[in-house]
Amino acid sequence: MTSKNTLIIGTRGSALALAQADMVRAVLALRYPELEVRREIIHTTGDRRTDVPLADVARVSGVVDKGIFIKELESALQEGRIDVAVHSLKDVPSELAPGFTLAAVLPRASVEDVLITKEPDWNGTGTLATGSVRRRLMARTYWGSGLRFEDLRGNVPTRLAKLVEHPGWDAVILAKAGLERLGLYAAETVVEGRKLYMRPLPVEAFIPAVGQGIVGMECRSSDKETADILEGINDPPARACALAERTFLVLLGASCSTPVGVHACLEGNELVLRASYYAPGREEPFSTVVRGDGKDPAALGRLAFERLGAG
Known part of the structure; x- marks a missing residue:
């Protein structure tokens, strides 16, 4: 209570x-039926600045790291206008600002990236649209x-519509978790009259990306009490x-434009972490897979960083 x-x-x-905020609200309602949960919509820098590539938004807006999607939410927390900020964890900086x-x-949820194409047998030649440096390098x-x-750029439905609208585009890549949460994931679907294929x-x-598929709550x-x-x-x-x-991301000193992928999963009591990082000037990534005690996840993040030789 x-x-x-x-x-x-x-x-x-x-x-x-x-949709993610409603997921949080539903879980809170089950756990605390006596608690009234209200929702407040806050527009962030990342939502407003769709005129530049995602990797450049922080620089042109003067916002640190991936704070482009959370700065205004943290301001609302600091001012007491909200009690909790709900985030896609992959949008949250590796180190939070003091006081949060x-x-x-x-x-x-699902962690996979999903390839969405106009043709069912697309073989990786042509034009792929994505705002993610990580996805570009991994695709190459x-x-x-x-x-x-x-x-x-844009929200999930907008990105699907842009694929249909641009005749020279062959494919896009989106996170499976987002597609599923919006009820849009299917092997075959129709968008604005055009059949698209997902795999x-x-x-x-x-x-x-770090935290992909996870909804996080900041206070x-x-x-x-919160x-x-x-x-x-x-x-x-x-x-x-x-x-x-x-932990791996903090040690790497990564920013929103750093091409890095990190995925941890539990296998019994063991935690397995896979990491891949594209250093400047390199076409092939540094990659590693490490295993460790699931009770000490921070230690596994440090081990992956040491094994990768990024230090």
Whole structure:
């Protein structure tokens, strides 16, 4: 039980962000039926600046790291307008600003990237649209140098529509978790009258972004009551994986434009972490796979960093 009667959760305004906020609200309602949960939509720098590539938004906006998607939410937390900020964890900087804490995460959804094409047998030649530097480099490694790239921004439905609208585009890559949460994932689908084909990409080749598939909940470090409430809905396995991945990212000193993939998963009591990093000027990534005690995820993140030779 909690003495708090109302909890205000802040979220971005995209369809996916709203769906994730509603997931949090539903879990809170089950765990704390007496608690009133309200939702407040907050527009972030990353939502507004769709005029430049994703990797350049922080630089042109003067926002540190991936704070482009959370800065305004943290401001609302600091001002007390909201109690909880709900994020796609892959949008959250590897180190939070002082005064904030990642209080809980929901169970992890699918981690795969999904290839979406106009033709069912697309073989990796032509034009692939993506705003992710990580996906571009992994695609080049996977399919070879015959690929051309176009920048792609916008929410999930917008990205699908852009694939249909651009006659010179052959494919896009999106996260499976987002497609599933919006009810859009299918082997075959129709968008604006055009049939599209979806297939998951192998995690070994397209290592996900840190935190991909995880919904995270941030609150003020000083707000112990809210932190305790969120602890009641926290998923320990997902949190352990997130901690291992984020520890690696901190040690690497990565920013939003760093082409790095990190994926941790539990196999029994053992935690397995796979990491791949493209250093400047290199066409092939540094890669490693490490295993360790699931009770010490931060140690596994440090081990992966040491094994990768990035230090």
